[in-house]
Amino acid sequence: MNDMHLVMHGLAIKKHATPEDVASGVGLDLDAVRETLGKLVAARRVVEAQGRYLLAPAARMLLDADYGRYYDSVRASPAFQAGYAGFERLNGALKQLITDWQTISVRGQRVPNDHSDKDYDAKIVDRLGDLHERAEETLEKLACALPRLAIYRDKLEAALDKAEKGAIAWVSDARIESYHTVWYELHEDLLRLMQRERSE
Structure with a gap:
């Protein structure tokens, strides 16, 4: 390469x-x-x-x-196959989490989250931390199969750390390497390696 x-x-x-x-x-x-x-x-x-x-x-x-x-050899490796399958399983949970982050229920209606409810935001960030813990093994398998993918693992950890310290833009702001931005790019990278189309 x-x-x-x-x-x-x-x-x-x-x-x-x-x-x-x-x-x-x-x-x-x-x-x-x-x-x-x-x-x-x-x-x-x-x-x-x-x-x-x-x-x-x-x-x-x-x-x-x-x-x-x-x-071809990367795609055939058990570590990559396990990592890819694990990522796809978690992807739906991450998408739902981001939806919950970007919107909030008010009198039964979903409206844009203006982030004035700090307790609500804190619960979502806690959920993001839990999801990342579940993702760690998957991220390690991907990095083991293709070392350059460790870049995403490190960026996700950095974004989560900033979000947990109160810099909430690092959850999903598309203008920076937020958690959602990096996750999306990792998904795009994996799809290109697998030569598959994004379903959403």
Whole structure:
């Protein structure tokens, strides 16, 4: 597996990303990412606009063709299969938790959560902590099968730690590497490796 594949893979997950986003997402050195992005732009596989990068349609097809070549052995490993199955089992619980975080019941109606009810928010953060404990074994299995996936484990732990200390944006704010943002990107990464479509 080479830097070009990893950078393209990172762009497929991040969609419209800075070099820093890609480096953080796939665990490559920032200078290597910048150099590789330059080559990809020159080859017209990547489009650059105002410091952000996006895969060209032809590059997406090339990337999709590479997954079987690079990840067949990973997908066949018992650790990865167990980790993937465990992740999918937990994914529904995480989605429900985020729904409960983003909305609240008022007189029998679900309305946007303005986060003025600190006790309600604290209970959701406690649930997130419990879910993460259940996810730890799954995250370890995935990292064992493919070491770069440990990036997600570490980011999830960091986001949870900040949320538990009262910085509630780290639960689901899409503008930062919140717990939900990182979980979503891990799911996207796994789906791409498995060459499956997102069901929701």
